[in-house]
Amino acid sequence: GESVGLHLPTLSVQEGDNSIINCAYSNSASDYFIWYKQESGKGPQFIIDIRSNMDKRQGQRVTVLLNKTVKHLSLQIAATQPGDSAVYFCAEIVSGGYNKLIFGAGTRLAVHP
């Protein structure tokens, strides 16, 4: 079946370091992937997206890499800040007439000063 999962449930980093959050997906037909950040008590917040015809996309301090060969997605956060502490979800869009997101369980990022 379709699934999106994460390799590491918790990631602890020092402030200023770079963070890498990984995600595996199983549906090779998915053509759109999104990373969301969810802070405690809030809804998921869009960070960055990437289409299946791309390998890399950069935003402000964030980069998403897509490896379709091994069905792997990663989110890189440069110079991690305390405000980056949150749970991060990758999600894939299953095409078929409507945008249905399939989320993984999430990775908690803890940034220590």
Next chain:
Amino acid sequence: ETGVTQSPTHLIKTRGQQVTLRCSSQSGHNTVSWYQQALGQGPQFIFQYYREEENGRGNFPPRFSGLQFPNYSSELNVNALELDDSALYLCASSLVGGTNTGELFFGEGSRLTVL
């Protein structure tokens, strides 16, 4: 702020009761999706409404139902509440059509506790 508002923010119900959750979509968005997020898990797709009709549904029983109104706002109704229905219910709005990717903007959610 995403412009998506949900109410109520928190509520407590008992088993067997019914609940209605409300969502106002971001201005200009014509599609509303509902997700259920159990504690410590990722959101799970319940269903999506477009032009006042359900146009996609996840693996949820019929006691989960919804409505979309002409102003694109939406309601999620859950009948015969069960303990496992305790979760954060998220509404997400998007604009579907044309070349838009349908990026979803989430509200803060309604936290439902079933006792």
